[in-house]
Amino acid sequence: MECVADDLFKALADPTRRTILDELTESSGQTLFEICSRLSMRHGLGLSRQAVSQHLAVLEAAGLVETRREGRYKFHDLNTAPLREITERWLAPGESAPEESTP
Amino acid sequence: MKIHLTSVFVDDQAAALRFYTEVLGFVKKHDVPLGGEDRWLTVVSPEEPAGTELLLEPAAHPAVKPYRDALVQDGIPLAQFAVADVQAEYERLRGLGVRFTQEPLAAGPVTTAVFDDGCGNLIQLASEPQ
Numbered sequence: 001m002e003c004v005a006d007d008l009f010k011a012l013a014d015p016t017r018r019t020i021l022d023e024l025t026e027s028s029g030q031t032l033f034e035i036c037s038r039l040s041m042r043h044g045l046g047l048s049r050q051a052v053s054q055h056l057a058v059l060e061a062a063g064l065v066e067t068r069r070e071g072r073y074k075f076h077d078l079n080t081a082p083l084r085e086i087t088e089r090w091l092a093p094g095e096s097a098p099e100e101s102t103p
Numbered sequence: 104m105k106i107h108l109t110s111v112f113v114d115d116q117a118a119a120l121r122f123y124t125e126v127l128g129f130v131k132k133h134d135v136p137l138g139g140e141d142r143w144l145t146v147v148s149p150e151e152p153a154g155t156e157l158l159l160e161p162a163a164h165p166a167v168k169p170y171r172d173a174l175v176q177d178g179i180p181l182a183q184f185a186v187a188d189v190q191a192e193y194e195r196l197r198g199l200g201v202r203f204t205q206e207p208l209a210a211g212p213v214t215t216a217v218f219d220d221g222c223g224n225l226i227q228l229a230s231e232p233q
Binding site for chain 2: 034037073
């Protein structure tokens with residue numbers, strides 16, 4: 001469990017990786033090329049493709065990004081499920097996990 | 104010096120000529136038999152008939168497949184074409200069944216998108232500088 005948390009916090013500790021998550025939030029299912037384009041054209045981050053690949057590997061190890069092969073292409077999808085562990089971990093005494101709001 | 108000609112490898116020259124002319128709207132410039140089934144086949148933009156030619160080159164060389172497979176997997180385009188309105192062209196091509204690996208993405212003054220030419224390559228659309 002603590003291993004999983006280590007991977008998650010390590011992944012979130014880097015500003016470039018958080019930017020990648022921001023961009024995937026806007027549109028999930030991006031190729032490596034699109035992620036590189038967004039980082040350079042929108043954020044002025046001049047990273048090599050190899051460096052971006054390494055960031056994606058860290059995000060994937062943390063479960064925040066999943067890759068999907070579709071024909072000849074490989075897409076990267078956002079998965080925010082691991083973030084729930086953070087919000088549920090440090091609940092104040094007597095407080096229950098956030099639930100779906102009811103009308 | 105001028106950039107007079109550039110090329111993309113295509114799986115099937117006849118199919119590529121159909122796609123590049125009937126779908127993308129380029130016009131055939133040269134079509135010369137090269138022996139066997141191979142042709143020296145080029146297209147140009149109707150907006151620039153004397154402009155840079157695009158050679159639709161046979162993809163039979165064994166180095167082509169691993170090279171293109173690796174690039175396509177990562178979504179990397181092999182050529183870029185300019186259009187006045189990327190969003191409109193995206194919708195037009197989508198309507199004709201063209202598969203996009205990147206939907207129109209606005210970044211500052213430039214909008215880009217990436218599609219599959221069905222001949223083995225990804226191609227980038229970019230908005231013309233205003």
